[in-house]
Amino acid sequence: MSAPPVAPVLSLRGVTKVFDGKPAVADVSLDAGPGEIFGLLGPNGAGKTTLLRMVMDILRPDAGAIDLFGRPLDAAAKDRIGYLPEERGLYQRVRVQEILRYLAELKGLSAAEARTRVDRYLHRVELHEVRHRKVRDLSKGMQQKVQLVATLLTEPDLMILDEPFSGLDPVNRLLALELMQERVRAGSTLVLSTHIMEQAEALCARVLLLHHGHAILAGNVRELRESRSEGAVILAGTGDPATVPGAAQVTPIEGPGEPRVKVRLQPGVAPDRFLADFLAAGGRVTHFERALPSLNEIFIAAVRASGNGDSAGGVAAGTSASAAARAVPGGES
Amino acid sequence: MKRIRRVAWHEFWVTVRRPGYLVITFGMPLFALAVAGVSMLAGLTAAKNALPLRRGPLGLVDESRLFARLELAEEAASARPATDPLLPEGVPRLALLEEMAAGAQRLPPLRFLPYPDLPAAMAAVEAGEIDDVLHVFPDYLDSGRMELLTRRPSSVFSRDGAPAGLRTWVYENLLAAEVDAKILNRVKRPFDLSVQVFAPDGTFAREQGQDRIRRLAVPYLFLILLIMAIFGTSGYLLQGVAEEKENRVLEVILCSVTPDQLLIGKLLGLGAAGLLQLAVWSLIAILPVGTLLAWLQIRPDTVLLCFLYFIFGYALYGGLMLGFGSLGSNYRESAQLAVVWSMAAVIPMFFIPVIVDQPNGLVARALSYFPLTTPITMMMRYAAGDIPAWEVALSFVILSGGIWIALKGSAKLFRVGLLLYGKKPSPAEIWRWLWA
Structure with a gap:
């Protein structure tokens, strides 16, 4: 893989988190560059959410370092991140526009700017008509769209989206995808966490596969597949x-x-x-x-090769997962 | 700071629009006034109805042959003091009180119908001629034995179940022929005691009956006010964080603010909602019970201290409830985890008589120096009597220390608890997290 041409937006070095003596995330390293869609993959319980919570400073790592925009995470860096957690919800008894303005202002937007953005994004996702309704009165799909708007309306430089398409119908999935890609085209980085390999295969330039907290495979999706042809x-x-x-x-x-x-x-x-x-x-x-083998097939093979992923050094096909994930692409497809 | 302000405003604004908050804020004082009104009316009706029941004569079977005077005129009126100590001086008598006082004045004389023996008296009862029979035993002078055979149970307000006026009637019958009328009067009303209380300025002030009522009522009033305000507001905190956990909204919030900012913002926002509630209650209460408050002579410094103890008490209990409440997965679990602090807070209530009677006693002082019982104990002590200024200052130092420790520990639990779902932690786990 080629050397990184630009500084990574997100950089993890040997990040480890242990719960009750069991590693939830073990020695994971990765870099994600500007304008990149980076896939964080793995089955449920692989450690994806824990890793993302550490990036967001909701959990503290037991070891390792996390840099955002070239420096350790601070409040200013946090404002540049749009985070859609897997465990997500909204205040059920609060009106849609009120909650969006609140979340936008917590991200550092002025009240006036928050109002403008909320209006614009609600129009964009066709929810402007329901802006005065309470969240509990919306359908699940509408609530999902409100969540997505809450994540994107600050126009973050780094989007961290944990299973962003869950609960969305095909039409709204396409709408969500358009919104994300608009931001990526504007230079934002997207870290997409999913357990659906086909989704990652279609969207991500590079991926890191987690299994039982260990990075078992990482690299450019095309190269990974071709190398296993x-x-x-x-x-x-x-x-x-x-x-x-x-x-x-x-x-x-x-x-x-x-x-x-x-x-x-x-x-x-x-x-x-x-x-x-x-x-x-x-x-x-x-x-x-x-x-070419699918990412799913590659993942299954990698899990088997790593002895069910229980060993820390389980890396498939002779490629260091950490090293491969560190390579930031520049112009690769 | 900007984020804390924004969280606080959000919490305040969301809370004050909740139907539950509005019902309690505006409905509770109205409900309390309605209850007070209904109970006063019920009391008046009872007074009106109950007194005439005693108008009928009592049957008397006097086997001791000691009771010659069978009728005692105007006993109740003569036994009553010239002024009613329960009614404030200079305060216009409420119509209801006037009515009750008039009811008391209508107390009829105690009249007797003599019967030769018990069967004859009981026959009169059976015939509906009388309702009660007073049976004086032959050995009364030695034993004091009497029995009242009656259709009605004794009044709960009667000291020994005796009908009003019986005691005086006995005095008069036993002593009228034996002693001078003045001595007889002194036996009936042994003294008219005036208590002079030594004041700090070297003078004496006569203690009125209402002073004793004030000494009891004012601490009670502030005790109730503080408990309602502190725990009502802390309850909103608990409810808020439990709802956020149930709605899974916390992780979204935590990507913008730190747990500490969230904790402080919530405390400030809901504390403001609690203060607003107190203000509304006070405003609503001023109109109907303003005269009563004026009579209670509540000093401005007492009100100021109540406000300060609310702020400090709320910070202490609210912080603890938020930290421990965040460990539950839903409101029920959160309330279970936080209940231990409510229990600690009500400890002073077990000692109310001791604290009110001896505000500078050992128990009152000991409870004042334990942060969890400081606000309520100190408020009661201050309202009940003169407390040295240094003790008031010390109580705030103790409370500040308690708040610092509580918030420090709660912040640790809050950080862990916010993302804890599906499992109620054991005391050992909570202990470990506190020291982590």
Whole structure:
């Protein structure tokens, strides 16, 4: 991975938190750079929330250091963070605009600026009509949107969102995604904590996988997947790929839709070479892609390789999780 | 500081608009006035109805042959002092009190109907001619034995169950022929005692009956006021933090403020709501009970001290309740965890007679020097009598120390408790967190 071109927005060094003698987070290091979407992944109970609470200074680490914007966390740095916790809720008996103004002012906005921002964001998420309603009178989805607005209306430089899409329907999920990406395009960093690997795969440039508090895998998503490629392609169309010289093994892929096959290539055969040979042999192609393992598959393999993640040094595929996560991307896809 | 102010304002504003707060703030004094009014009316009605019941003559079976005078005229009127010590001087008599006083004046003379023996008297009772029979035993002079056979139980206000006027009637019957009329009068009313109280300026002031009532009423008044104000307001704190935990809103707040800022903001905001409540109660109370307060002669420095003890007491108990209450997952659990502090606060109530009677006694002093009982004990002592100024100052020093320790410990628990869900901590765990 390339060297970081800019200073990280969030930097963790050997962060550890122990509860009742058991490590909830063990020696985790990571860097997230400006304008990056960084995925913090892992199943429930992996230590993601504890890690984020330490970043927000809600919990104190037992060991290690946390820097934000190049210096240890302080009140000013905290104001530049938008945090959406997993355990989230709102004052149920308070009106929507009142609670949003309160939270905005707690983040350091003036009363006038808070009013303006609240109005603007409520219009943006189509909740302006219900601004005078009490939170308890809103649907769960609406409450989720209010939560998201509360996190984003200060236009933070660092967004830390713990399972931000939970409880949102597809339309509102898209709206939430647009809001986050707008901020990322404006230069904000997004640390996305989720246990849904597909979500992270689609959104994040880099990820860190936690299991039982240990970082078991970290790095650029594309590089992680490519480095674990079996040299295979997925193909749909007509023709027999087994007759093409570069094919080593052809396996049908179960599932709905058009029938597809996975073709494992012989060592040294490039996918484009195989495709050209297949077409030359009279084959027709409606779908063709390199077969890369999903993050989910990589995670499962990493957990197994780390001996169920119970050992502190469990790092998959010979890559140091901490070292890989420290590399801040600059222009990588 | 700006964040603390904002938290305080939010807590204040949200609380003062709660229906529960509004009901207690405005409804409670009105309810108390209604209860007082109803009970006074009930008392008046009872007085009106009860007194005429005794108008009928009592049957008398005198086996001792000592009671020649069977009727005692105007006994009640002669036994009553010229002025009524319960009514304040210079204060216009309320219509209700006038009515009650008039009721007392209508007390009829005690009249007897003699019967030769008990069966004859009981037959008269059966026939509905009389309701009560006084039976004087033959050995009365030696034993004092009498019995009252009656359809009605004795008044709860009667010292020994004897009908009003019986004692005087006995004196007159036994002594009228034996002693001079003046001596007989002294037996009936042995003395007209005037208590002169030595004042610090070297003079003596005559103690009135109302002075004794004041000495009891004023400490009680401030005791009730302080307890209601401190624990009412602390209750809002407990309720607020429990609701925030149930709503899972705390972590959102904690990403903007520190636990200490949140704790102080809550204490200030809800303390202001408590003060507002006190002010409203006082304003509502001034109109109907203003004359009573004037009669109680409550001094401005007593009111000022009540205000200060509220502030200090609330900071102490509110801080403790917030710290311990934050360890619960819901209001019920929070209240269970915080109840120990309420128990500590009511300790002075077990010693009210001792504190009021001997405000500078050992018990009163000991309770004054223990922070958890300082505010209520000192308020009672100050209202009950003269307390040295140095003791008042010392009480605030003790309270300040107590508040400092309480807030320090509570802040630790608050930090742990805010994110503690689903498990009520054991005393051992709380102890460990306090010393962490």
